[in-house]
Amino acid sequence: EIVSGESEEENGGVNLMDFSDEILLHILSYVPSTDLVLNVRRTCRKLATLCLDKSLTHTVLLQKDYKVNKDKVKQLMRDIGKEIYQLNMAGCYWLPSSTIDHVTRCKNLVKLNLSGCHVTSLRLSKMLSTLQHLRSLAIDVNPGFDASQLSSECKATLSRVSELKQTLFTPSYGVVPCCTSLEKLLLYFEILDRSREGFMLSGQLMVGESNVPHYQNLRVFYARLAPGYVNQEVVRLYLAVLSDRTPENLHAFLISAPGSFAETGATKNLLDSMARNVRLDALQLPKAWINGSGLLQHLKFNNPFYFSFSRCTLSGGHLIQRVINGGKDLKSLTSLNLSGCVHCLAPESLFRKAEDDIDSSILENLVVSCCNLRHLNLSAAHHHSSESIGNHLCQLLSRLKHLLSLALPVCSITNVAANVEKPPTASNLVPQTFGRKVRIGIQTCPRNLADQANQKIESSVFWALMGSLRFLETLEIIGSSFSSAMPRNEPAIRNSLPPCVRAQSVGDSEVAAISQLTYLQSLTLAQLPNILTGSGLVSIGLQCQQLRTLSLANLGMMGKVGYMSALMDMLKHCKCLRDLRLEQPYFCAGAQFFQALSHCSALQRLCIVSRSGTLQSDAVMSFMANCLEVIMCHMFMGESLTACRNLQQSIVR
Numbered sequence: 001e002i003v004s005g006e007s008e009e010e011n012g013g014v015n016l017m018d019f020s021d022e023i024l025l026h027i028l029s030y031v032p033s034t035d036l037v038l039n040v041r042r043t044c045r046k047l048a049t050l051c052l053d054k055s056l057t058h059t060v061l062l063q064k065d066y067k068v069n070k071d072k073v074k075q076l077m078r079d080i081g082k083e084i085y086q087l088n089m090a091g092c093y094w095l096p097s098s099t100i101d102h103v104t105r106c107k108n109l110v111k112l113n114l115s116g117c118h119v120t121s122l123r124l125s126k127m128l129s130t131l132q133h134l135r136s137l138a139i140d141v142n143p144g145f146d147a148s149q150l151s152s153e154c155k156a157t158l159s160r161v162s163e164l165k166q167t168l169f170t171p172s173y174g175v176v177p178c179c180t181s182l183e184k185l186l187l188y189f190e191i192l193d194r195s196r197e198g199f200m201l202s203g204q205l206m207v208g209e210s211n212v213p214h215y216q217n218l219r220v221f222y223a224r225l226a227p228g229y230v231n232q233e234v235v236r237l238y239l240a241v242l243s244d245r246t247p248e249n250l251h252a253f254l255i256s257a258p259g260s261f262a263e264t265g266a267t268k269n270l271l272d273s274m275a276r277n278v279r280l281d282a283l284q285l286p287k288a289w290i291n292g293s294g295l296l297q298h299l300k301f302n303n304p305f306y307f308s309f310s311r312c313t314l315s316g317g318h319l320i321q322r323v324i325n326g327g328k329d330l331k332s333l334t335s336l337n338l339s340g341c342v343h344c345l346a347p348e349s350l351f352r353k354a355e356d357d358i359d360s361s362i363l364e365n366l367v368v369s370c371c372n373l374r375h376l377n378l379s380a381a382h383h384h385s386s387e388s389i390g391n392h393l394c395q396l397l398s399r400l401k402h403l404l405s406l407a408l409p410v411c412s413i414t415n416v417a418a419n420v421e422k423p424p425t426a427s428n429l430v431p432q433t434f435g436r437k438v439r440i441g442i443q444t445c446p447r448n449l450a451d452q453a454n455q456k457i458e459s460s461v462f463w464a465l466m467g468s469l470r471f472l473e474t475l476e477i478i479g480s481s482f483s484s485a486m487p488r489n490e491p492a493i494r495n496s497l498p499p500c501v502r503a504q505s506v507g508d509s510e511v512a513a514i515s516q517l518t519y520l521q522s523l524t525l526a527q528l529p530n531i532l533t534g535s536g537l538v539s540i541g542l543q544c545q546q547l548r549t550l551s552l553a554n555l556g557m558m559g560k561v562g563y564m565s566a567l568m569d570m571l572k573h574c575k576c577l578r579d580l581r582l583e584q585p586y587f588c589a590g591a592q593f594f595q596a597l598s599h600c601s602a603l604q605r606l607c608i609v610s611r612s613g614t615l616q617s618d619a620v621m622s623f624m625a626n627c628l629e630v631i632m633c634h635m636f637m638g639e640s641l642t643a644c645r646n647l648q649q650s651i652v653r
Contacts (some may be wrong), residue, residue, distance in 0.1 A: 005105050009359035017046055025049055034072050035061040037079050057083040063113070064243045064604075065092045066631055069098045081105030090138065091116035097123065111136035115167055118142065121149040124175075129153035129236055138165035138186075139282035141174040150178065162217075171234050172201055174214040183249075184220040185213075186237065189231035203233025213241050220252040220282075227258050227489055234592035236266065243270035250274070251302065252282035258489035261286035275299050284308035284337075296322040306332070308337035310377075315343045324369045335375040339407065342381040355382045355500070360391035369401050375405045382480050382500055383412040392416065394461035398468040407472035411502035413462040413477065413510060427458040460539065463513040472517050479503055479527025485583060486636065497528045511536030522549040526583075534563025534570075541570035548576055553583035561587055567594035575600070578629075581607040589615040589635070594623040613637040617647045624651055 118621035345358035481497035507530035513581035
């Protein structure tokens with residue numbers, strides 16, 4: 001609330017208008033652009049001047065501004081269109097396509113993001129013809145796109161664009177052949193293998209797509225593929241041009257492809273050319289292109305900042321010799337993805353089992369060489385530490401003081417001594433033969449959170465790790481054999497593999513250790529079989545007040561949801577939570593759960609995946625009425641199709 005100058009004495013408090021312009025501009029920078037220009041600006045003369053300051057009108061962000069409509073966009077462009085240099089309308093799917101026409105008022109636009117907006121070839125041509133200063137563009141290429149409809153003025157604008165992000169929903173080069181000055185190319189392939197009518201699609205480009213891309217100035221090439229052979233066929237057409245002549249200034253080459261993406265003669269020629277002619281700073285390749293080849297031995301790196309070897313059969317010996325190179329020039333590396341590299345912390349992979357202990361000297365070499373890492377992913381593998389004192393994985397990782405995001409397998413955070421000496425957990429105490437029955441006592445579950453902390457804080461290596469990484473923002477603790485029931489880029493597996501034996505000792509106290517991360521914003525916990533009451537979740541809710549994204553999957557015993565009470569207590573404290581994903585069989589989404597969830601007033605997205613789960617429609621409607629920011633509600637439960645349709649209609653109404 002803004003207090004006018006005349007009422008300052010009456011209120012006896014500090015008047016907001018007494019702050020300096022610099023402080024007020026900083027405060028106003030958090031206000032959505034449409035609200036700033038259309039509402040706040042009309043409050044008083046001082047704010048009318050400040051709201052039109054270049055620092056606030058230079059960049060306009062409409063992405064995720066779900067209250068904006070066509071009329072507001074029209075008025076916004078009319079008021080400050082000439083002052084806008086960067087405009088982000090990514091994902092504004094609710095705006096009609098005619099809204100794009102008003103962008104033509106932004107004559108000085110340098111950067112424009114229209115990803116997720118439906119733009120026809122003719123509308124794109126008309127708009128770009130007026131944007132002569134444009135240097136960065138993001139668009140979608142949908143079925144029906146025709147590059148021949150682009151005017152000469154539009155192509156002239158595209159010829160000056162140096163950065164292009166293009167999402168393909170149909171086989172096409174899009175506008176890439178027109179962008180003759182490209183330095184940064186980001187490609188997202190989302191082409192389906194079948195049409196809506198059920199016909200098989202081909203990876204051949206449409207008629208009139210004979211023009212080829214121009215890559216001579218390219219510095220960054222990035223391609224992300226959704227599953228499907230058509231996406232692989234089309235990306236090969238883009239790469240074919242690169243294989244003929246590799247740009248000399250190329251310093252980042254990244255291809256993210258799920259599943260199997262076989263290497264061909266053309267791609268091999270491309271990689272050989274890169275090994276001879278360029279020095280890279282960032283690298284990510286499909287696993288089939290790296291496995292069994294000596295590529296990493298020949299590639300040259302300048303000041304690398306990003307490496308991704310996800311799912312590759314990369315041994316620790318190769319990692320040290322070919323990638324880390326004895327620690328030379330690796331202080332610049334800030335992101336390293338070794339997800340699914342089951343042998344990356346072992347000397348050789350020939351005679352090693354995935355469950356064998358890691359070689360701590362390899363990890364220590366990695367930590368010393370890459371001391372400035374900010375993002376590290378070691379998930380989807382069994383990284384078991386040996387009993388050597390001081391060489392536990394958690395102890396070595398605690399040296400990486402700059403980490404902002406970390407992903408680990410559950411079995412890697414357990415205390416080795418505790419794993420050896422600890423008696424079997426309650427789930428393993430059921431007698432297997434006709435022997436004397438063993439009584440299961442309650443001592444396996446600490447009575448309160450304070451007891452947990454006192455038991456573990458002095459001895460647990462994971463407690464110490466969490467205490468040393470105080471600035472961590474993203475944490476993932478995922479079972480090494482976990483497979484989601486609804487994965488995006490992998491086939492669904494109904495009967496997933498059982499948890500690792502060492503993961504059986506990771507329970508509520510380890511979860512409670514995460515509460516030390518004061519700045520935590522995103523948390524993922526999956527396949528923790530020894531969660532009994534979930535009491536650690538309450539501690540996270542109380543201490544991690546900046547938590548925005550929470551994903552929980554397969555915690556505790558699969559036949560029941562033992563942590564439900566703790567989860568509801570936790571949600572009552574998550575005032576900043578925006579995204580919640582729960583994947584748990586037999587989950588009961590009843591009135592109490594949705595009442596607790598209603599405390600998350602900032603929640604925008606909810607997803608529940610539960611085989612044989614149940615929900616109460618009235619509770620869902622009450623929750624939707626209380627949480628007005630929710631824009632996505634996905635619930636895959638055990639309800640009938642009729643009940644689902646009725647609930648969906650009620651929510652839409």
